[in-house]
Amino acid sequence: MPPHKRAKVSASDDKENVAISAPLGKKNKQKNISGLIDMPLDICFELFRQTLMSRASLTVWQQARKRFYPDLPDPQDTLSEPAWISLIFENRCHACAKAIRRVIDWDLGIRLCPKCAPTSLIDVNTLNDEDRRLIGLVPISYAVTYKKFVNMAVVFRPQYEKIAARYKALETSPEKELFFALYETRTREWESTVAKEGRKWAAQQAENHDAETHAIKEQRKVEIWGLLGDEGYDDELDDDDCTDALETHWFVKQRRELTAKTWLNNRDMMLDFMDGLRVKRLKRERNATVQHRRTQSCIILQFMRQLLDHFIHESGPREGLFRRIIPNPSDWTSLPCMKAVIEIPGNDDIAWEDWDATFARIPVEIEKWTTDIHSDIFELYATAETPCKGVRDLALASYPCVCRVCSMPLFYPEVFFHLCVTASQGLTYEDWEVPEEDIVQMTSWIHTYYRRRNWDARVIRVDPDLNEIVHQVVRLLGLDPETATPGDLDDLDVYIHYIDCPYTIHHELRGHASRNAVAVHLANLKQTIPKTHSLKEKKYLFGWRKFVLVLYQNKVTETLEVGKHIELVDADSIAERPIAKIMDPEGWMCTACLYTKDERLPSNLEDVQHHIAATHGKAVDAQKEGDDYCENPCQPSEVSVTSLILCA
Numbered sequence: 001m002p003p004h005k006r007a008k009v010s011a012s013d014d015k016e017n018v019a020i021s022a023p024l025g026k027k028n029k030q031k032n033i034s035g036l037i038d039m040p041l042d043i044c045f046e047l048f049r050q051t052l053m054s055r056a057s058l059t060v061w062q063q064a065r066k067r068f069y070p071d072l073p074d075p076q077d078t079l080s081e082p083a084w085i086s087l088i089f090e091n092r093c094h095a096c097a098k099a100i101r102r103v104i105d106w107d108l109g110i111r112l113c114p115k116c117a118p119t120s121l122i123d124v125n126t127l128n129d130e131d132r133r134l135i136g137l138v139p140i141s142y143a144v145t146y147k148k149f150v151n152m153a154v155v156f157r158p159q160y161e162k163i164a165a166r167y168k169a170l171e172t173s174p175e176k177e178l179f180f181a182l183y184e185t186r187t188r189e190w191e192s193t194v195a196k197e198g199r200k201w202a203a204q205q206a207e208n209h210d211a212e213t214h215a216i217k218e219q220r221k222v223e224i225w226g227l228l229g230d231e232g233y234d235d236e237l238d239d240d241d242c243t244d245a246l247e248t249h250w251f252v253k254q255r256r257e258l259t260a261k262t263w264l265n266n267r268d269m270m271l272d273f274m275d276g277l278r279v280k281r282l283k284r285e286r287n288a289t290v291q292h293r294r295t296q297s298c299i300i301l302q303f304m305r306q307l308l309d310h311f312i313h314e315s316g317p318r319e320g321l322f323r324r325i326i327p328n329p330s331d332w333t334s335l336p337c338m339k340a341v342i343e344i345p346g347n348d349d350i351a352w353e354d355w356d357a358t359f360a361r362i363p364v365e366i367e368k369w370t371t372d373i374h375s376d377i378f379e380l381y382a383t384a385e386t387p388c389k390g391v392r393d394l395a396l397a398s399y400p401c402v403c404r405v406c407s408m409p410l411f412y413p414e415v416f417f418h419l420c421v422t423a424s425q426g427l428t429y430e431d432w433e434v435p436e437e438d439i440v441q442m443t444s445w446i447h448t449y450y451r452r453r454n455w456d457a458r459v460i461r462v463d464p465d466l467n468e469i470v471h472q473v474v475r476l477l478g479l480d481p482e483t484a485t486p487g488d489l490d491d492l493d494v495y496i497h498y499i500d501c502p503y504t505i506h507h508e509l510r511g512h513a514s515r516n517a518v519a520v521h522l523a524n525l526k527q528t529i530p531k532t533h534s535l536k537e538k539k540y541l542f543g544w545r546k547f548v549l550v551l552y553q554n555k556v557t558e559t560l561e562v563g564k565h566i567e568l569v570d571a572d573s574i575a576e577r578p579i580a581k582i583m584d585p586e587g588w589m590c591t592a593c594l595y596t597k598d599e600r601l602p603s604n605l606e607d608v609q610h611h612i613a614a615t616h617g618k619a620v621d622a623q624k625e626g627d628d629y630c631e632n633p634c635q636p637s638e639v640s641v642t643s644l645i646l647c648a
Helices: 011-021 026-038 041-053 055-068 081-089 129-137 157-169 173-230 240-247 260-315 317-321 329-333 336-342 352-359 362-380 464-476 486-492 503-508 522-528 544-553 605-616
Strands: 121-123 154-156 401-403 423-427 441-443 449-452 494-498 538-542 566-570 588-590 629-631 641-647
Touching: 041 055, 055 081, 121 157, 129 157, 129 173, 154 157, 157 173, 173 260, 240 260, 260 329, 260 336, 260 352, 329 336, 336 352, 336 362, 464 544, 486 544, 494 544, 538 544, 588 605, 605 629
Parallel strands: none
Antiparallel strands: 121 154, 423 449, 441 449, 494 538, 494 566, 538 641, 588 629
């Protein structure tokens, strides 16, 4: 039987019929998939979500996790793969769903932002006894760092309320017991295995990330160092201070690889920054050169002081005391002959032969400096009741000055060596830098820094009350205020017993010694004084300088009489009497550190010897005066006058 004939159709009708009635072939599938382009996005996303979130996609999630993160532990049986991945990699808070929480609370298995913590956590101590029994069914955190729950045991509220509601909905006891055992086992498994391994994995990931970031930053720094070296900044790259500043620059610290385009966009900015570092480096090198030259000049000053000490030893202390006026290190380096050598251009070392030309000019310039500072003191006395007519009057004991800083009475010539007029305080350990005009930085045991400065007459003043007190003390000691000098009073070798000594003076003696007058160290008083003597029977004996200080500090201006108010005690008469231990005068210094940046304030000999042993490695028994330690060269030894306690 012949086949049936088909009706002839047009080309367009043929294509339409094929699209409708033709069997599903390869071409037909492509046309249907291409139609997804016109599908709404929300429908596409929903289809994609349903496909990935179905149980049929479980192997896809597992294979992807093991391929990209093979060390990531498996989730708990009750936790799906998507939920486990969300907990690990999404920075979303489990309460508000905002991507603001980077830290996982592994104890609870959640991410929780501080804002949601007060409403999303429950303090187990606030639950009643029945509800508290159920806390074993959910994870508990004992180390929450949220402000409201510091060091408290807490549970996640939605999780706890869900489990508690399911437990209470059970009717029979067997069901409750089975439910309780099941969730208690799951909680213990989470705490002992999943949370522990997850925390360990997260710590390892953070460590790996830090290592990768550090490697990228180091490689970026090496590349920037090479580019800056090609620009001619090799000297800056070899300087530690410059490299420290460069490493903290924001362009260097970035945690991504350096590209050619990034360098071209920031090249001019980096070159300007390096130019600034070059200026600072050249300034530091110049300051270091000047500092080294100042140190060299101070070696000459130290040599001159040694010659002067020899002269004083040969001629006697009184004669040398009035000649012992040599500039302190700051004034010394300010002398024109010294500045001419110190400020020679360039950073080359100065040979000792270059200093020879300054020796002939030193005496003349010291004489000029001495004349200038004397003129400053004469101006202080210009408006006083008894003007000072010259150096001869200034050398008398009746012309004292007062330090504005420490209120210490100062006599000639110690007024030129007092610490407050030759050094200033005010720099702390944190902001200390060596100023250009300073030579050394003297540190005290309380970490307060002093810096040397030129002698300044503005630190001292003339006080009529002090003049009156000194006149009275000189007369009490039997000398004439118009002719007596501090040296004459020192030669008397007499101590003063203040019979009507007020309590404030007794209390003052319990403190440590001042720089110019050493007080009695009462800590060893009971060991020194025999038990048969009462503390009430002791006598306070003052040197004349200490007595002046006591009267001035306590504003004692009334007339005193020998035998009624005071008693004079000869030093020879107390040689056999028990006295308290006298503190060693705080006037010793380390010779090796003298006039250097490491110089410290004068201290007692024991502390200085300990410093030499600890810092310079020389045993105390091997140390010698002059070679290892010396008296403060900026202060005459005659001003260190002691006070004694004499038992009746």
